[in-house]
Amino acid sequence: MTEKLFYKDAYLKDCEAEVVDIINENGKVLVVLDKTIFYPEGGGQPSDIGEIDGIKVTYVSEKDGIIYHQMDEVPKSKKVFCKIDFNRRFDHMQQHAGEHLLSGAILRLYGGNNKGFHLGTDYVTVDIDINEISEEMVAKIEEEVNNYIYANEPIKTFIVSKEECKNYPLRKQINVDEDIRIVEVKDMDCCACCGTHVSYTSEVGIVKIIKSERYKGMTRIYCKCGKRAFTDFENKHNVITKLNRYFSVDEDNLFDRVMTQCSELDALKREIAKLKRVFAENEAxxxxxxxxxxxxxEYNDKSFDDVQLIASVINNKEHVLILSSAADKKIIFMNGTSLDINCGKIFKENIKEFNGKGGGNAQRAQGTFDTEEDLMRFSEFLDSCVKG
Structure with missing residues (x-):
């Protein structure tokens, strides 16, 4: 059994330990210590990373009470100095504690139960057994959970027996025979958990729900806590500030200005589409x-979309079309005549010889090429095929 120092003090950044076993498994070095500050992956929380005697620890796992430290190489000494990436550890402490408060708030307000939790690199996800959570509910949940944070209550952890756990208001009952680790925040949340957490709710800083969506008959909530939430706000604030400057408007009127611009842009797009249609008809x-x-x-100054529009105007008339866009290095080949020409078959059997890709059916095919020269050669090839 490995002594788990991270349960005694989650804020411990380094320690000395003794190597008790070294395992080489599928090209990986797994080091076992008599005690460790490295949290192993589990309970929806990623493992710690860091160094042992200056050698990187890239992953930590646990099996049957023994913790394995995956390393780049074997430590040279039996007694080693361990150091975790504490910024990562504290981030995980904030996220995991924030998830507890969030789950407790949802249970209290709406009776929703946490059915799944994942602590990712960008955000935390929590799956709640409520089919749909409205925007009004999200706002209420956020208010409740952040009030928990402001209360600055202690987050307590302790080990209890299976019988003793019945004395605690667990939001989810656990059916196990061994002792259970409980995490409790007075009047906010109480559940079995193996993760690391901050000592007081105020250290979570803030919980911000990013979005919610339906997921397998439940609702999946995405959120960020603490420093992650602050960084997210900072990034979005910078975007808003740039948009304010660009549109010469304050943030209260920014949305209306953007919607006005979008409406004007949509009108211009419709007008351009009409003009392009007129041009295509004249060109046809x-x-x-x-x-x-x-x-x-071959068009040197037109996109392939423009070329396709011209072809669509001529479509279903007695013509064989070989139209290409030099700008996009693409070609369209269409047969609207009674001539025995299978467009798709010709492409399939020959286009690779011209460094092109594409295909189609008997009446229509299109392709793209690496160079304009390849495009021109294939265009001439198609012309010769048609003329026989």
């Missing part, structure tokens, strides 16, 4: 007037 008429059955044209 000119191409039909200048050509007979085969229309071959």
């Amino acid at each position: 008429k000119q191409l039909e007037a200048e050509n007979s059955k085969i229309i071959l044209k």
